[in-house]
Amino acid sequence: MPPELLGPAHDGSGVVSDADQVPLIERLGNDLAAMRQELEAQKKILANLLKQVGMPAQCRGCRAAILWVHHAATTGTSAPYNLDGTNHFGTCPNAARFRRRTNAADTTTGGRERSDR
Ligand SMILES: [Zn+2]
Numbered sequence: 001m002p003p004e005l006l007g008p009a010h011d012g013s014g015v016v017s018d019a020d021q022v023p024l025i026e027r028l029g030n031d032l033a034a035m036r037q038e039l040e041a042q043k044k045i046l047a048n049l050l051k052q053v054g055m056p057a058q059c060r061g062c063r064a065a066i067l068w069v070h071h072a073a074t075t076g077t078s079a080p081y082n083l084d085g086t087n088h089f090g091t092c093p094n095a096a097r098f099r100r101r102t103n104a105a106d107t108t109t110g111g112r113e114r115s116d117r
Helices: 024-053 103-109
Strands: 055-058 065-070 078-081
Touching (some): 024 065
């Protein structure tokens, strides 16, 4: 077995550092708590950024508060976002109402909605 799998490395002094004495499960729990905090902080940053670049509006399908964001650098079109940063087309209960009946729109639905024609 390779030495690194045998346990914490010792420097030969016989002294085990504090870090080595913290159980693995406790360290993982601490890492997870730190990652959750980081995620919450990132969500706030994203929400603030959206408020700066988005145009406040209300969804005509479900009346939810949304933000229109213009994707100037990529598609050149605008897309509706929820206040948490997710695309509103993905969560709107009435999203189908807004899908354009074009060939481009068909590729996004995989043709599954063609039966209604
Ligand atoms: Zn909606």
